[in-house]
Amino acid sequence: MSDWLQNLRDPDGADRMRRRFQSMLADGRHAFDAAMTVILTDGDPAAVRDEVFETDRRINKNEMALRRELVVHATVHGATVFPMSLVLMSIGKDAERIGDYAKNLLDLAEYTSGINDEERTEITARAAETSELLRRAATLFDSQDENAARAFLVDEQKLRRACEDKVSEWLTDDSRNRATACLCLRFMKRVAGHSGNVVSSVCMPLDKLDFHPGGGGDED
Amino acid sequence: MSSSYKSLATSALPVSQKLLRVGSVIGLIYLFLVSIRLMGSAVKVLGADAAGELFAGVANPFAGLAVGTLATVLVQSSSTTTATIVGLVGQGGSTALPLKTAVPMIMGANLGTTITNTIVSIGHVRQGGAFRRAFAAATVHDFFNLLLVAILLPIELMTGVLRTSAIAISDMAQGVGGVEYKSPIKAAVKAGEKPILDFFRGLNLQGAALSIVLVGVALALIAVCLIYVTRNMRVLITGPLERALNRVLGKSGLLGILVGTLMTIAVQSSSITTSLLVPMCAAGVLSLRNAFPIMMGANIGTTVTALLASLAADNQNGLTIALVHTLFNLIGVCIFFPIPFVRRIPVRLARTLAIRAQRNVLWVLFYVVGVFVLLPLAGYLVFH
Numbered sequence: 001m002s003d004w005l006q007n008l009r010d011p012d013g014a015d016r017m018r019r020r021f022q023s024m025l026a027d028g029r030h031a032f033d034a035a036m037t038v039i040l041t042d043g044d045p046a047a048v049r050d051e052v053f054e055t056d057r058r059i060n061k062n063e064m065a066l067r068r069e070l071v072v073h074a075t076v077h078g079a080t081v082f083p084m085s086l087v088l089m090s091i092g093k094d095a096e097r098i099g100d101y102a103k104n105l106l107d108l109a110e111y112t113s114g115i116n117d118e119e120r121t122e123i124t125a126r127a128a129e130t131s132e133l134l135r136r137a138a139t140l141f142d143s144q145d146e147n148a149a150r151a152f153l154v155d156e157q158k159l160r161r162a163c164e165d166k167v168s169e170w171l172t173d174d175s176r177n178r179a180t181a182c183l184c185l186r187f188m189k190r191v192a193g194h195s196g197n198v199v200s201s202v203c204m205p206l207d208k209l210d211f212h213p214g215g216g217g218d219e220d
Numbered sequence: 221m222s223s224s225y226k227s228l229a230t231s232a233l234p235v236s237q238k239l240l241r242v243g244s245v246i247g248l249i250y251l252f253l254v255s256i257r258l259m260g261s262a263v264k265v266l267g268a269d270a271a272g273e274l275f276a277g278v279a280n281p282f283a284g285l286a287v288g289t290l291a292t293v294l295v296q297s298s299s300t301t302t303a304t305i306v307g308l309v310g311q312g313g314s315t316a317l318p319l320k321t322a323v324p325m326i327m328g329a330n331l332g333t334t335i336t337n338t339i340v341s342i343g344h345v346r347q348g349g350a351f352r353r354a355f356a357a358a359t360v361h362d363f364f365n366l367l368l369v370a371i372l373l374p375i376e377l378m379t380g381v382l383r384t385s386a387i388a389i390s391d392m393a394q395g396v397g398g399v400e401y402k403s404p405i406k407a408a409v410k411a412g413e414k415p416i417l418d419f420f421r422g423l424n425l426q427g428a429a430l431s432i433v434l435v436g437v438a439l440a441l442i443a444v445c446l447i448y449v450t451r452n453m454r455v456l457i458t459g460p461l462e463r464a465l466n467r468v469l470g471k472s473g474l475l476g477i478l479v480g481t482l483m484t485i486a487v488q489s490s491s492i493t494t495s496l497l498v499p500m501c502a503a504g505v506l507s508l509r510n511a512f513p514i515m516m517g518a519n520i521g522t523t524v525t526a527l528l529a530s531l532a533a534d535n536q537n538g539l540t541i542a543l544v545h546t547l548f549n550l551i552g553v554c555i556f557f558p559i560p561f562v563r564r565i566p567v568r569l570a571r572t573l574a575i576r577a578q579r580n581v582l583w584v585l586f587y588v589v590g591v592f593v594l595l596p597l598a599g600y601l602v603f604h
Contacts, residue, residue, distance in 0.1 A: 012458075012459045013459070013462040067505070068469055068505040071500055071503045072462055072500060074499075075500055076461050076462045076465065077462075
């Protein structure tokens with residue numbers, strides 16, 4: 001019965017789905033931070049493995065629930081909500097991918113003994129920026145501030161370029177094997193890209209979702 | 221450049237609009253009751269002999285069943301059919317449609333209404349698995365109603381159990397405290413009918429011509445009122461509707477019946493409820509097993525329209541036939557819901573038909589035309 005009482009107090013469908021999506025973003029950031037902490041502190045991956053995988057499962061469950069709710073929402077409200085449903089369907093996948101990359105990063109933590117100080121410093125800086133982007137993405141999705149969203153996309157693009165430039169530089173260096181460090185930056189670039197896709201829903205029309213106001217976009 | 225998500229997300233209905241819609245619904249329900257009464261008056265104008273001749277054509281129960289089905293298929297609303305039947309039965313006097321004749325017509329209306337969601341499911345015809353799921357969701361309602369009629373019509377013809385039970389209940393309802401109760405609603409409806417009758421009498425229409433015009437006006441008003449009540453209510457209850465559907469997605473059983481009943485009472489249309497389920501089943505987010513109880517609930521909920529219509533009836537028979545409709549569907553749930561094996565029968569039949577329909581679309585054509593057009597038409601032609 002308490003379920004039913006709660007149900008009566010529930011927000012409308014769109015708000016409910018927005019909250020679910022927010023929780024996916026928060027979980028994504030949590031999983032990312034946990035994985036990066038292990039990488040950057042040479043910690044034991046097993047210590048956070050359950051936590052990261054459980055968080056990812058929660059994200060996946062939320063994505064499935066979000067899709068079900070979108071079908072119901074579109075069925076009840078009709079054609080007028082189809083575009084909004086398409087947006088949430090698309091960015092829901094982005095939020096879900098962030099959890100996957102957190103798992104990938106955790107897998108990399110097994111090999112971080114090969115990372116030197118220069119690489120660690122670079123990865124630490126980019127990890128902090130990526131985590132901050134994830135925080136800002138959640139806030140922006142809530143506030144729907146278009147100007148701030150455009151500023152976000154500029155920062156996100158800068159971060160992706162920085163990661164890409166560093167990866168290119170390290171890959172041409174034959175003096176040592178930098179595969180782990182390169183993969184780490186590559187995964188972070190992808191996490192940043194997915195956060196950018198989410199934020200593009202704030203300031204871009206539906207057909208230009210995942211693209212940048214200046215014409216650039218998530219080229220991966 | 222406009223924000224994508226922000227501009228697309230829906231906003232709640234303003235309070236002024238809500239109030240306007242609530243007011244419209246109240247007005248429309250009043251007009252609906254007036255038109256039910258007008259229907260009875262239209263037949264009264266014909267006189268007892270002509271009315272008797274008219275209803276003799278549907279005296280055979282199978283012809284009555286066929287007429288109920290065909291009429292509902294044509295107007296795409298069992299509520300319109302059942303409310304009209306209530307109006308014809310409840311008008312009182314020698315021109316009333318006999319209760320016994322009306323019972324199979326009510327059953328026919330139950331059958332005919334299932335065509336709407338079947339048509340909705342055909343929209344998925346090019347989508348393979350989605351069509352199979354959608355068509356199964358639509359036809360499980362058909363099979364439930366077909367089986368119910370196959371079970372209850374012979375029993376009713378042999379024993380009259382539905383009719384006698386409904387009479388007993390309406391006797392109890394009417395005889396509470398043994399006091400003659402003058403309904404203010406009935407008085408208000410009567411007052412609303414008078415100007416319409418006066419208007420058409422003022423046109424120098426008499427006898428059969430007046431009757432035909434009044435029947436046409438009453439039918440049109442009943443249909444229009446129900447359509448707009450449904451539309452307004454659907455807008456008014458989208459929030460609770462969505463929450464209820466989200467709540468029932470992964471669940472089966474009594475909760476589904478309750479949700480189906482309440483949704484249908486709210487929107488005054490079982491077709492709306494069942495048609496909402498079809499796309500959800502097509503998308504795979506609602507299983508056929510979980511959709512079926514909601515459809516059974518919709519069958520119960522839709523009977524409220526006939527009960528509402530009985531408020532405008534002159535005599536107790538209006539309430540009695542509305543109660544027959546309710547009892548018919550309640551008994552249906554009691555037969556098909558409690559025992560899992562029995563509950564699976566319509567589900568399996570629907571799945572089997574849907575698999576065939578997915579392989580060969582001609583099954584859809586044969587099924588829809590056969591069940592909803594040819595069979596009732598043949599039934600009417602043979603038995604009337």
